[in-house]
Amino acid sequence: MNKVHPDAIVVGAGISGIAAARKLQSYGHVVEVIEKGRGVGGRMATRRFAGASFDHGAQFFTSRGSEFTELIETANQNGAVKKWTNGFSDKPDGYARWCGSSGMTSLVKWMVAEANIKVRTATTVNDLRDTPANAYVLTAPVPQSLAILSFSQMLPNPRTHIQLSSISYKPTIAILLRLEDSPSMFPEHGGIQFLDHPDLAFVSDNQRKGVSDEPAVTVHLSNSLSESLWEHPDQDVLTETTALIEDYLSGVAISDYQIQRWRYAGPENVWADPTVVWGSKPTIALAGEAFAGPKVEGAFRSGLAAAEKINTALSST
Numbered sequence: 679m680n681k682v683h684p685d686a687i688v689v690g691a692g693i694s695g696i697a698a699a700r701k702l703q704s705y706g707h708v709v710e711v712i713e714k715g716r717g718v719g720g721r722m723a724t725r726r727f728a729g730a731s732f733d734h735g736a737q738f739f740t741s742r743g744s745e746f747t748e749l750i751e752t753a754n755q756n757g758a759v760k761k762w763t764n765g766f767s768d769k770p771d772g773y774a775r776w777c778g779s780s781g782m783t784s785l786v787k788w789m790v791a792e793a794n795i796k797v798r799t800a801t802t803v804n805d806l807r808d809t810p811a812n813a814y815v816l817t818a819p820v821p822q823s824l825a826i827l828s829f830s831q832m833l834p835n836p837r838t839h840i841q842l843s844s845i846s847y848k849p850t851i852a853i854l855l856r857l858e859d860s861p862s863m864f865p866e867h868g869g870i871q872f873l874d875h876p877d878l879a880f881v882s883d884n885q886r887k888g889v890s891d892e893p894a895v896t897v898h899l900s901n902s903l904s905e906s907l908w909e910h911p912d913q914d915v916l917t918e919t920t921a922l923i924e925d926y927l928s929g930v931a932i933s934d935y936q937i938q939r940w941r942y943a944g945p946e947n948v949w950a951d952p953t954v955v956w957g958s959k960p961t962i963a964l965a966g967e968a969f970a971g972p973k974v975e976g977a978f979r980s981g982l983a984a985a986e987k988i989n990t991a992l993s994s995t
């Protein structure tokens with residue numbers, strides 16, 4: 679007989695949510711992921727416009743822990759990811775930088791397909807009580823998860839709530855440039871990382887990276903410049919950054935552009951534990967990059983940690 683509701687609902691189909699869903703499902707729980715976007719991947723995002731493809735959120739990831747490394751090796755064997763480079767500076771540090779084989783969404787898409795995870799897309803969760811379950815894993819940026827919990831009257835105790843409320847985020851503006859021709863000044867792999875530039879964080883040639891068949895450059899402004907241009911109209915953002923980015927275009931004309939604003943690009947402070955869990959019937963866990971390190975691998979580890987705690991709670995009831 680079919681269950682009337684899943685054992686666990688995961689809010690968000692970024693890497694932390696899908697990691698949590700896979701782990702919970704591997705323990706035999708019935709899981710459903712609900713995602714407000716049209717596709718999976720979250721901030722591991724790839725967008726198409728004007729006939730070109732752009733990675734416009736995370737540009738790459740590293741893998742250090744054994745469980746993530748194992749996943750990446752399997753994903754690599756299955757053609758979902760590829761090694762991009764061993765470092766962006768003139769002297770590579772030897773650590774592999776990985777990316778999705780056809781854009782950063784490839785990894786999460788593969789994780790969903792391989793484990794046959796049920797994902798309901800284009801559905802925004804506002805009130806958890808509308809989708810009954812014995813457990814919830816919330817993986818949106820913490821302020822957004824707290825808003826859902828408040829509306830659902832499922833907040834943690836006041837002390838934990840206050841501590842969670844202190845997690846703040848830095849913004850990033852991404853400028854997506856469809857070019858008339860391929861720019862010539864990029865290194866062979868196509869990525870330029872700025873570790874201490876006041877205005878730029880990353881510039882990427884998506885064509886050299888293997889993401890786009892057509893000339894397409896992504897520019898990530900630094901957090902401080904993103905903050906100061908945040909309210910400006912798109913055209914002004916482009917105008918005010920033209921002098922900054924023209925060196926990387928080697929004289930090639932821009933035929934089209936889009937601006938993406940990431941309000942929650944990355945947390946400024948990270949929670950001390952990889953997840954936070956409370957309650958029973960339902961049990962609630964928060965997960966995501968704000969809990970185990972502000973990167974793709976940290977988000978993955980946090981999703982696993984949340985799933986372990988939820989599994990313990992579900993198994994004891």
Ligand SMILES: Cc1cc2nc3c(=O)[nH]c(=O)nc-3n(C[C@H](O)[C@H](O)[C@H](O)COP(=O)(O)OP(=O)(O)OC[C@H]3O[C@@H](n4cnc5c(N)ncnc54)[C@H](O)[C@@H]3O)c2cc1C
Nearest residue numbers: 690692693694714720721736737803818966967973974977
């Ligand atoms: C511009 C930028 C550059 C970055 N560069 C790198 C990098 O080079 N290397 C690296 O390792 N990391 C990088 N990161 C960080 C990395 O992308 C994140 O750490 C990681 O992808 C976060 O995964 P997550 O699952 O925790 O969150 P997310 O990927 O944000 O997933 C959360 C999901 O929840 C969904 N959601 C939110 N609210 C609701 C709701 N109410 N109902 C339903 N669904 C909802 C969202 O749509 C989203 O899909 C970058 C991030 C940005 C923005």
